[in-house]
Amino acid sequence: METLHSEEMILNIGPQHPSTHGVFRLVVTIDGEQIVAADPVVGYLHRGTEKLAESLQYTQIIPYTDRLDYVAAMLNNYALVHTVEYAMDLEIPERAEYLRVIVMELNRVASHLLFVGAYLLDLGAMSPFLYVFQEREMIVQLFNEICGARLTYNYMRVGGVKWDAPPGWLAKVRDFLPHMREKLKMYDALISGNEIFLSRVRGMGVITQEEAVAYSLSGINLRSTGLRFDLRKKRPYGIYDKFAFDVVVGQNGDCFDRYWCHFLEMEQSLNIVEQALESIPDGPVLGKVPKLIRIPAGEYYTSIEGARGELGVYIVSDGKDKPYRMKLRRPSFVNLQILSKLLIGQNMANMIAILGAVDIVLGEVDA
Amino acid sequence: MFGILKGLGVTFGQLTKKKVTLQYPEVKPVWPERFRGIHEFIPELCIVCNQCARICPTSCISLSGSRDANKKMRIDTYDINFEICILCDLCVEVCPTEAIRMTDQFELAAYSREEFYKDMHWLYDNHKEHGTYHALQEAKEQAAKEQAAKEQAAKEAGAKEQAGREPVAASEAATGGET
Amino acid sequence: MFSWQTQPLTGLNFIGMVIGAVVVLAILLLVVMYLIFFLRKVVAWMQNRIGPNRVGPWGLFQSMADVLKLLLKEDIVPAKADRALFLVAPIIAFVPAFTVLAVIPYTAGHIFTAGLNIGVLFYIALSSITILGIVLGGWASNNKYSLVGGLRSAAQMISYEIPLGMSVLGVVMLAGSLNLTTIVQQQATDRFGWYIIPQIIGFVVFMIAAVAELNQTPFDLPEAESELVAGYFTEYTGFRFAFYMLTEFVYLFAISALATTLFLGGWLGPWLPSWLWFAIKTSAVIFFMFWLRATMPRLRVDKLMGFAWKVLIPVALFNILLTGLLSLLV
Numbered sequence: 001m002e003t004l005h006s007e008e009m010i011l012n013i014g015p016q017h018p019s020t021h022g023v024f025r026l027v028v029t030i031d032g033e034q035i036v037a038a039d040p041v042v043g044y045l046h047r048g049t050e051k052l053a054e055s056l057q058y059t060q061i062i063p064y065t066d067r068l069d070y071v072a073a074m075l076n077n078y079a080l081v082h083t084v085e086y087a088m089d090l091e092i093p094e095r096a097e098y099l100r101v102i103v104m105e106l107n108r109v110a111s112h113l114l115f116v117g118a119y120l121l122d123l124g125a126m127s128p129f130l131y132v133f134q135e136r137e138m139i140v141q142l143f144n145e146i147c148g149a150r151l152t153y154n155y156m157r158v159g160g161v162k163w164d165a166p167p168g169w170l171a172k173v174r175d176f177l178p179h180m181r182e183k184l185k186m187y188d189a190l191i192s193g194n195e196i197f198l199s200r201v202r203g204m205g206v207i208t209q210e211e212a213v214a215y216s217l218s219g220i221n222l223r224s225t226g227l228r229f230d231l232r233k234k235r236p237y238g239i240y241d242k243f244a245f246d247v248v249v250g251q252n253g254d255c256f257d258r259y260w261c262h263f264l265e266m267e268q269s270l271n272i273v274e275q276a277l278e279s280i281p282d283g284p285v286l287g288k289v290p291k292l293i294r295i296p297a298g299e300y301y302t303s304i305e306g307a308r309g310e311l312g313v314y315i316v317s318d319g320k321d322k323p324y325r326m327k328l329r330r331p332s333f334v335n336l337q338i339l340s341k342l343l344i345g346q347n348m349a350n351m352i353a354i355l356g357a358v359d360i361v362l363g364e365v366d367a
Numbered sequence: 368m369f370g371i372l373k374g375l376g377v378t379f380g381q382l383t384k385k386k387v388t389l390q391y392p393e394v395k396p397v398w399p400e401r402f403r404g405i406h407e408f409i410p411e412l413c414i415v416c417n418q419c420a421r422i423c424p425t426s427c428i429s430l431s432g433s434r435d436a437n438k439k440m441r442i443d444t445y446d447i448n449f450e451i452c453i454l455c456d457l458c459v460e461v462c463p464t465e466a467i468r469m470t471d472q473f474e475l476a477a478y479s480r481e482e483f484y485k486d487m488h489w490l491y492d493n494h495k496e497h498g499t500y501h502a503l504q505e506a507k508e509q510a511a512k513e514q515a516a517k518e519q520a521a522k523e524a525g526a527k528e529q530a531g532r533e534p535v536a537a538s539e540a541a542t543g544g545e546t
Numbered sequence: 547m548f549s550w551q552t553q554p555l556t557g558l559n560f561i562g563m564v565i566g567a568v569v570v571l572a573i574l575l576l577v578v579m580y581l582i583f584f585l586r587k588v589v590a591w592m593q594n595r596i597g598p599n600r601v602g603p604w605g606l607f608q609s610m611a612d613v614l615k616l617l618l619k620e621d622i623v624p625a626k627a628d629r630a631l632f633l634v635a636p637i638i639a640f641v642p643a644f645t646v647l648a649v650i651p652y653t654a655g656h657i658f659t660a661g662l663n664i665g666v667l668f669y670i671a672l673s674s675i676t677i678l679g680i681v682l683g684g685w686a687s688n689n690k691y692s693l694v695g696g697l698r699s700a701a702q703m704i705s706y707e708i709p710l711g712m713s714v715l716g717v718v719m720l721a722g723s724l725n726l727t728t729i730v731q732q733q734a735t736d737r738f739g740w741y742i743i744p745q746i747i748g749f750v751v752f753m754i755a756a757v758a759e760l761n762q763t764p765f766d767l768p769e770a771e772s773e774l775v776a777g778y779f780t781e782y783t784g785f786r787f788a789f790y791m792l793t794e795f796v797y798l799f800a801i802s803a804l805a806t807t808l809f810l811g812g813w814l815g816p817w818l819p820s821w822l823w824f825a826i827k828t829s830a831v832i833f834f835m836f837w838l839r840a841t842m843p844r845l846r847v848d849k850l851m852g853f854a855w856k857v858l859i860p861v862a863l864f865n866i867l868l869t870g871l872l873s874l875l876v
């Protein structure tokens with residue numbers, strides 16, 4: 001008689017699947033509901049931004065960066081112009097720097113909000129997703145007023161920003177802050193205490209500090225393990241040294257800590273915006289920039305704290321108006337590495353909870 | 368258990384709140400002034416300097432021009448391929464004469480690819496239809512002013528802010544009038 | 547009291563029975579259609595949306611349009627599916643759903659009620675047949691997501707059947723009858739009033755198990771969209787898909803009606819006509835389920851089974867013990 005045996009099953013999750021947040025494919029081998037191996041397959045959204053950049057002037061690259069991490073495009077804009085400015089040693093007008101900080105931190109809030117909503121949607125709760133979109137909509141509407149677009153802002157320029165804030169805009173931002181704080185309390189009441197939610201995220205997908213460093217994680221994935229590493233504090237760029245804010249860290253490095261860090265970080269970002277609004281000076285918003293932007297030959301790298309981690313731009317220039325080679329360090333891509341390790345031995349249902357908490361944006365993973 | 372009850376309270380509280388849905392095809396969204404919609408193009412203003420085509424990161428503008436009797440450059444053809452235009456606004460930024468601008472028109476859906484190739488005439492029509500945006504804005508401002516005036520009759524306060532916006536409206540009216 | 551069983555089976559009576567069944571079916575189809583509408587509206591309001599509003603006044607015909615659309619769709623059977631089972635599975639799931647409605651006492655008149663002496667048992671027994679339909683559907687689709695979804699449902703529904711049955715036992719002990727009509731009548735004269743008061747533990751267990759039986763949030767794992775696409779009916783289209791949807795909503799109505807009958811005094815109530823009382827109470831239970839749906843994330847599969855076996859069943863057992871002691875002492 002044949003002996004009874006069980007088989008492992010290969011399940012292709014994605015590239016079209018409701019909770020892979022885009023075109024991401026995960027090949028998991030499951031034994032019953034247990035994952036034995038997980039193999040992420042990326043590249044479905046690859047547009048070759050880095051290669052395209054080689055034939056574009058620096059100003060023309062900016063709209064392309066919008067399409068990387070499309071939920072936090074302001075930060076991408078800044079990452080690029082910051083490197084170019086650093087390479088050219090440009091002087092940036094004060095007001096432009098303040099405007100940048102305001103829009104970047106607002107964008108960070110918008111991005112984290114989306115994380116909270118989408119994460120809960122992954123876990124099966126639909127309402128938070130629709131709630132957070134209301135606040136996100138307000139932020140996006142503010143961006144629409146300042147730069148004319150809701151998603152792909154193209155707002156930063158080498159040497160400053162495209163437009164000054166329209167009249168009354170800063171007041172609107174100021175009004176938005178208390179509203180947002182109020183809403184954060186509501187989300188806290190709705191989500192953070194829910195026992196079902198907690199049972200799904202507590203102790204789930206734990207990353208230790210050593211692992212996080214070894215896998216070169218950054219952003220909240222790193223901070224949730226308790227390591228106090230935030231580029232805004234560690235290597236202050238722009239005018240971040242002028243603001244008082246805390247670096248939020250977790251303790252256990254589990255999914256709940258990652259969720260919770262997102263939550264607290266929003267509050268910190270709101271604090272930064274508040275401080276920036278108080279002290280924003282008058283003046284021009286675009287510094288003295290040559291008409292044709294040329295970077296002296298050499299290699300330049302700067303990185304900023306993106307919404308998902310260290311967002312770096314590396315430019316090799318041969319002195320022309322186009323980069324000779326550009327490399328983007330996309331935090332989502334780097335953070336994704338740890339996924340296969342986190343998933344092994346987990347239950348299928350946890351897969352979604354863990355994948356969601358690693359918080360990837362496919363535009364950024366594939367560039 | 369307590370957390371679940373708290374969550375239930377939150378959702379129940381939303382039942383009576385104001386709904387945020389926009390009844391889209393009937394009610395259009397109100398776009399701010401800087402909104403970057405589909406372009407409008409005013410041939411009379413264009414001096415065929417080619418700057419817009421050169422800055423366009425996706426090279427979706429193609430144009431040609433010729434000299435007329437007075438040795439002035441006149442635009443002959445001006446096409447934008449909206450299959451690849453990313454509405455980045457760079458062309459508007461560099462245009463020295465504001466011949467190319469952006470409108471609040473955002474509805475681009477079409478049944479065939481050819482429809483995305485918009486030529487000069489389409490863009491000019493777009494200007495006439497949606498370029499009236501500024502005029503509309505002005506009308507809105509006007510209405511608001513009247514409203515404010517009415518309110519002022521009842522109450523003295525409240526009209527100041529409205530007056531502060533007047534110069535902006537006036538300058539827009541000027542640019543709109545040129546065309 | 548009127549009861550079909552006490553009547554001789556004459557031709558007239560037979561026609562009466564058939565008419566009664568058809569009327570119940572017709573009314574229920576309408577009710578179920580509007581349940582879907584009600585669900586979408588309630589959830590939308592809780593999410594600051596408007597919900598369906600385009601088809602007909604206030605979107606009232608939305609469900610009808612949806613059903614029509616489903617009927618008009620092509621009926622696709624996947625090439626690698628087990629054809630016979632694939633076709634028959636939705637029917638297996640669907641038929642018991644309507645059958646259980648025979649025993650629910652909607653009004654004090656009982657014209658539409660079978661008045662079975664073993665009504666409770668009948669409900670629980672028949673409703674478990676649906677599980678077969680679901681497992682078969684998941685298996686016959688020959689799709690991995692469907693299979694996992696189907697197996698999850700089987701595990702879940704079988705586990706929760708037990709606490710569901712046990713929680714009902716308390717009521718049966720108090721009423722001394724398995725007949726749903728008698729249970730309601732007992733509640734009119736019971737010294738504690740409606741059984742939700744002496745049976746509050748049983749009621750809570752019943753509600754939790756009911757939500758799980760229905761595959762509703764937070765127990766909607768079999769069709770967990772973010773994990774399993776649509777679970778066991780991923781491959782179904784057209785009216786076979788509609789059958790599954792209908793099954794789900796008929797059960798939603800049926801179990802709310804059962805909860806009303808067992809714990810909330812059925813048609814009892816002052817002033818208003820009895821059927822209206824029944825409708826109001828059932829709607830309240832249904833609303834509660836929708837409310838849960840708008841709030842909760844989903845449980846995890848292993849926790850789910852643990853919860854049934856380690857928490858619900860002991861609590862239900864304890865409730866039976868308590869009820870026994872209570873009826874001995876008081």
Ligand code: SF4
Nearest residue numbers: 423452453455456458
């Ligand atoms: S908006 Fe950008 S992409 Fe479109 S035509 Fe102008 S420059 Fe080109």
Ligand code: SF4
Nearest residue numbers: 413414416417419462
């Ligand atoms: S930049 Fe303006 S003026 Fe120059 S070619 Fe383009 S549209 Fe014409």
